[in-house]
Amino acid sequence: MKKIIYSAAIVFMLAAAVSCKSTKTPAPAENEEAAVVDETLTDAEAADELEAAEDDAEETEKEDTQSAKDTYDLSSATPKDFTGWIKSSRKNVKESIGNIQIKIKSKIGSYTISALNEDGKPVSVLSKANEYVTNAFYLKTSKKIYNLVTDGNVHSAARRTSDGSLIMYEIPSVAQMTVNFSCFASEKDKDADMIKVTASIKNVGTRTDEFAFKAVMDTVLGEAAAYHFYTFEDIPVKNEVLYRTLQNQKWFVSKNQNASMQFFFSGADCTEPLLVALANYSTLERKTWEPDMLSYRVFDTVLSYNNSAVCAVWKPVKLAPSESEKFIFYIALSGTAVPATGDKFIYSKENTETPEEEEKLIPQGVEVITGVPGVEGTPVTEITEKDPFVPSQTEKMSEDSGVDFYIKNMTKEHLTTEYIQSLLDRIAALEEDSSSLNKQELLQLNAELDAILTYLRQ
Numbered sequence: 001m002k003k004i005i006y007s008a009a010i011v012f013m014l015a016a017a018v019s020c021k022s023t024k025t026p027a028p029a030e031n032e033e034a035a036v037v038d039e040t041l042t043d044a045e046a047a048d049e050l051e052a053a054e055d056d057a058e059e060t061e062k063e064d065t066q067s068a069k070d071t072y073d074l075s076s077a078t079p080k081d082f083t084g085w086i087k088s089s090r091k092n093v094k095e096s097i098g099n100i101q102i103k104i105k106s107k108i109g110s111y112t113i114s115a116l117n118e119d120g121k122p123v124s125v126l127s128k129a130n131e132y133v134t135n136a137f138y139l140k141t142s143k144k145i146y147n148l149v150t151d152g153n154v155h156s157a158a159r160r161t162s163d164g165s166l167i168m169y170e171i172p173s174v175a176q177m178t179v180n181f182s183c184f185a186s187e188k189d190k191d192a193d194m195i196k197v198t199a200s201i202k203n204v205g206t207r208t209d210e211f212a213f214k215a216v217m218d219t220v221l222g223e224a225a226a227y228h229f230y231t232f233e234d235i236p237v238k239n240e241v242l243y244r245t246l247q248n249q250k251w252f253v254s255k256n257q258n259a260s261m262q263f264f265f266s267g268a269d270c271t272e273p274l275l276v277a278l279a280n281y282s283t284l285e286r287k288t289w290e291p292d293m294l295s296y297r298v299f300d301t302v303l304s305y306n307n308s309a310v311c312a313v314w315k316p317v318k319l320a321p322s323e324s325e326k327f328i329f330y331i332a333l334s335g336t337a338v339p340a341t342g343d344k345f346i347y348s349k350e351n352t353e354t355p356e357e358e359e360k361l362i363p364q365g366v367e368v369i370t371g372v373p374g375v376e377g378t379p380v381t382e383i384t385e386k387d388p389f390v391p392s393q394t395e396k397m398s399e400d401s402g403v404d405f406y407i408k409n410m411t412k413e414h415l416t417t418e419y420i421q422s423l424l425d426r427i428a429a430l431e432e433d434s435s436s437l438n439k440q441e442l443l444q445l446n447a448e449l450d451a452i453l454t455y456l457r458q
Helices: 002-024 026-043 045-069 356-360 391-396 399-408 417-432 439-457
Strands: 093-097 100-105 110-116 122-124 136-140 145-147 155-161 164-171 175-184 194-203 209-217 229-231 241-243 252-255 260-264 275-280 308-313 317-319 324-334 366-370 379-384
Touching: 093 155, 093 164, 100 164, 100 175, 110 324, 136 164, 136 175, 194 209, 194 317, 209 324, 241 417, 252 308, 317 324, 417 439
Parallel strands: none
Antiparallel strands: 093 100, 100 110, 110 122, 136 145, 136 209, 155 164, 164 175, 175 194, 194 324, 209 308, 209 317, 229 252, 241 275, 252 260, 260 324, 275 308, 366 379
């Protein structure tokens, strides 16, 4: 009996061992198969990327089909002056026209711009780092400020156009916005070297609301040069500066020995901004709508070195439901050491026709000398052909009489920080260039600066 029980126990143990082996055996096979799959994936990254691209294309087609039925179809819902499109894409856009190259990350709505050199190679004028997110557009409503690139509530898409590229942003139940980059030539018989940037905003909400637009562009050319920016008079901008009027500044330049870039926020059909700031990017990326520019610090800081940017903020507009508004500015590029020539278009005869009545206000034979060369409407002194200038006369002119003259002709514009900064920059530029020092102009600028300081002390 004991033998029977002992034999039965042995049989039971053998059966259990066989059962355990049969259930555990597949596991190594699965691990081996997984290892083979992992190895295959590692060795075929290119194939996977191609398949992912094809899948993305199929997904895009589905999204495009749905967009024709959904909110991405703007053709029937928007007025004629609103820049929309029927078919949008979530794929990245790369478009080259003339001497311009535009790249867009469609899924987040970021972009970058390059100038093509003589060999057709792109020279970056705006930053390409971090998915281009430092080149961003902003929209402000009565309730919130949206960074249209990084805000998760904003949907974006992009497509090519016949003359450039276009980005669309949508904030559901709030606003639809498009930014159109239209490329063209600044002069006849030239390749495209200018971009007309048109930002259009449409209120898709149910109530009238206030909308404001802002653009921040992370420039790179000046970061490889002595100065980050220059004024239209080729005077270097040495410190962060904010302009609340562009009456004295026709355009701004970012350049180095390889390329140059002009920004036009006034002239032609530009929508002049409420303010323009040239600053370190860290100053402009803060959450405040207007940058804090009270300190006029240098571009390079301890926390952010050699990182300059341009910021333009436009005046808010009130829009009723379905109403839209647009904002326009221009960019001109050169991919060589030859300066960009956008001013030849912006300030061409077609765009700057002077009324005859305005011309009659200036007497014949009279030259009007302004406080800052190129700035009209700030008379300093008059010199006629019958009474030519004699240097000794200026040297004998008393300082007090010059100050009194400027105080009598003082306007609110002369008391702005922008105007004072332009005087200081011009004086510094004249003093640095000793070979062509204009003593007369230097005396006039110093007299005007003294007058402003005297007036402010009163």
